[in-house]
Amino acid sequence: MSPMQAVILAAGEGNRLRPLTRSRPKAMIPVANRPIIEYVIHSLLENGIRDIVVVVGYRKEYVIRYLNQLDVPIQVVVQERQLGTADALRSAESEIAGDFLLLPGDNYISPTSIARIKTERNAMLYTEHPSPSNFGVVVIKNGFVEKILEKPEDAPTFTVSTGVFSFTPDIFGYLRSNEIPDAIAGMLADGEKIRAIPAEDWQDAIYSWDLLKMNARMLRDLAPATSGTVSTTASLRGRVRIGKGTTIGENTVIQGPVVIGEDCEIGPNAVIMPQTSIASRVKIEPFTYLKDSLIMDDVTVGSHSRIVSAVFGQGCILGDHTTTYPKEAFFEVGGGVTKSEFGAVLGDGVRAAPFTTFKNCVAGNNVSIEEGRVVVGLIEDNTRVI
Numbered sequence: 001m002s003p004m005q006a007v008i009l010a011a012g013e014g015n016r017l018r019p020l021t022r023s024r025p026k027a028m029i030p031v032a033n034r035p036i037i038e039y040v041i042h043s044l045l046e047n048g049i050r051d052i053v054v055v056v057g058y059r060k061e062y063v064i065r066y067l068n069q070l071d072v073p074i075q076v077v078v079q080e081r082q083l084g085t086a087d088a089l090r091s092a093e094s095e096i097a098g099d100f101l102l103l104p105g106d107n108y109i110s111p112t113s114i115a116r117i118k119t120e121r122n123a124m125l126y127t128e129h130p131s132p133s134n135f136g137v138v139v140i141k142n143g144f145v146e147k148i149l150e151k152p153e154d155a156p157t158f159t160v161s162t163g164v165f166s167f168t169p170d171i172f173g174y175l176r177s178n179e180i181p182d183a184i185a186g187m188l189a190d191g192e193k194i195r196a197i198p199a200e201d202w203q204d205a206i207y208s209w210d211l212l213k214m215n216a217r218m219l220r221d222l223a224p225a226t227s228g229t230v231s232t233t234a235s236l237r238g239r240v241r242i243g244k245g246t247t248i249g250e251n252t253v254i255q256g257p258v259v260i261g262e263d264c265e266i267g268p269n270a271v272i273m274p275q276t277s278i279a280s281r282v283k284i285e286p287f288t289y290l291k292d293s294l295i296m297d298d299v300t301v302g303s304h305s306r307i308v309s310a311v312f313g314q315g316c317i318l319g320d321h322t323t324t325y326p327k328e329a330f331f332e333v334g335g336g337v338t339k340s341e342f343g344a345v346l347g348d349g350v351r352a353a354p355f356t357t358f359k360n361c362v363a364g365n366n367v368s369i370e371e372g373r374v375v376v377g378l379i380e381d382n383t384r385v386i
Helices: 036-046 060-068 085-090 111-117 169-174 180-189 208-219
Strands: 005-010 051-056 075-078 100-104 123-128 136-141 144-150 159-167 195-198 235-237 240-242 253-255 258-260 276-278 289-291 306-308 310-312 323-325 327-333 336-342 344-346 357-363 374-379
Touching: 005 036, 005 085, 036 051, 036 060, 036 100, 036 111, 051 060, 060 075, 085 169, 085 180, 111 123, 111 159, 111 195, 123 136, 144 180, 159 169, 159 180, 169 180, 208 310, 208 336, 253 258, 276 289, 306 310, 327 357, 327 374, 336 357
Parallel strands: 005 051, 005 100, 051 075, 123 195, 144 195, 235 253, 240 258, 258 276, 289 306, 306 323, 310 344, 323 357, 344 357, 357 374
Antiparallel strands: 100 159, 123 159, 136 144, 136 159, 327 336
C-alpha cells in the first residue's frame, strides 16, 4: 500500500481579504509570524504524511519561494487560470497514485483533525460556524453527507464544510465542473457515500479582520524563546517569543502570548499586550501601546501611539500619536454586507502622518493620510486623505 498523499490548494487570491491579498495569496498571509499554509503542512507532517502536492496559481512565485525553503520536499503544480477548486484539483491528477487528502492551503486545520480522517475513504471534515452562509453548508444524516449547499443565503444549519476531504482517485471522474461541491453532488447522486467527521479545530479568515481571531488562536500554541537583546529593566511575562537581532528597550512591558520576529526595535517604554504578533524589521517607538494586533514586516509605529485590534500590512509607516479605535460598523464586501468590530486593517505601504485616528477602517495599499485625520470605513488603494 502506497503512503497517503495530500493535495493542498493554494492557488486562490482570497478576494475578501483585500487589500492584504493584492500582493500575496491568502495562503501566504502571515499569522503569528508564519504563513497560513505552513500550519497545514505541519499538521500533515505530524500525521506522517510527507507526500504533499501543492497547487499554486495567483502570485505563485511567493508560494514556490517559500516551499523551496522547507526541509520536506513538496511537489508543486500550477493552475494556470484560477477557475475553481475542482479545476485546481484536476491540475494535480497526474501526481496522484492512490487515496489522498484534499485540503485548503489558506485555513488552519489541527493535526488531531487530520488524524480523524486520514484512514477514511471518501470522507469530509465538518464543523459548526456562526456565519454558515460564507461556506458550504452541509446536511448530514446518520453520519454521512446528504448534500452540500454552497454559500446559501438562508442556511438550514450551522454545520459547514472545512474543505478537508479524503478521496479515492475515483473523484477525478466527477470533476465535470470547476467546483468541488459539484463533484460531491455527482458522487452522492450515484449513490456514493461520504462520511461526515467532526473537525477538532479549524480556523478560517473570511474577511481581513478575521485574521485577528486566527492570530489569537495560533498564539495559544506559542513556544517561548528569547533571542536578541532584552533590557534588564524590561518585563516579559507569559509566553513570549523574540527573534534574533531584536532589541527590547528599557522599561518595556510585554505580556504574552506575543511573538516578535527578527531585527526589530521595540521601545523603550513600550507596552505589548497579549494576542499580538510582530513580524521582522519592525520598529515600535517609545511610549507606544499594542494589543490584539497583527503587524507584518518592515512596519514603523511612531511614539505615543495606541494600536488595538489592528492588522498592518508590510511596510506601513505610521507617525506618532497614531490611534486605532475599535468600533462596530457594517461593511460591504464581496457583494454582501457584514457587521464587524475592529480598529484598522491597513494594506501594504500605508503612510499616516502624526495624530491619525483609524476607526473601524480598511485602508488600501499605498494610502497616504495627512496629519490629524480621523479615517473611517473603506479607503481604496492609492488614495490620499487630506
